[in-house]
Amino acid sequence: MTSAGNYQIASKSSGSTDLIVNNATKSSLIILDEIGRGTATFDGLSIAWSVAEHFHGQGSESRTLFATHYHELTALSNSRKGVQNYEEFGVV
Numbered sequence: 122m123t124s125a126g127n128y129q130i131a132s133k134s135s136g137s138t139d140l141i142v143n144n145a146t147k148s149s150l151i152i153l154d155e156i157g158r159g160t161a162t163f164d165g166l167s168i169a170w171s172v173a174e175h176f177h178g179q180g181s182e183s184r185t186l187f188a189t190h191y192h193e194l195t196a197l198s199n200s201r202k203g204v205q206n207y208e209e210f211g212v213v
Contacts, residue, residue: 138153138156138168138172141153142172142175142176145176145183146183147182147183148183149183149184150183150184150186151176151183151184151185151186152185152186152188153172153185153186153187153188153189154188154189155188155189155190156168156169156172156187156189157169157172157189157191158190165191166191166193166194169187169189169191169194170191170193170194170197172187173185173187173194173197174197174201177197177201177203177204
């Protein structure tokens with residue numbers, strides 16, 4: 122993880138998910154992209170779902186943007202207050 126002033130930047134190669142989960146505070150802006158990618162489908166989905174639920178339920182008040190290809194995670198908005206889904210259509 123690299124620190125620059127009040128910013129911390131983590132990359133996949135540094136075990137960033139663990140660092141982010143264990144160091145997030147109420148003033149953190151957490152941006153997660155493709156958590157669980159590169160694993161077996163249901164393993165990756167389980168990892169992504171667990172991380173999403175952790176940040177929703179931790180009470181740290183941190184803002185989290187969670188980008189994923191696991192469409193199953195959209196179900197969290199049905200059972201978790203404050204969870205919103207956004208869909209982006211890119212132009213190739």
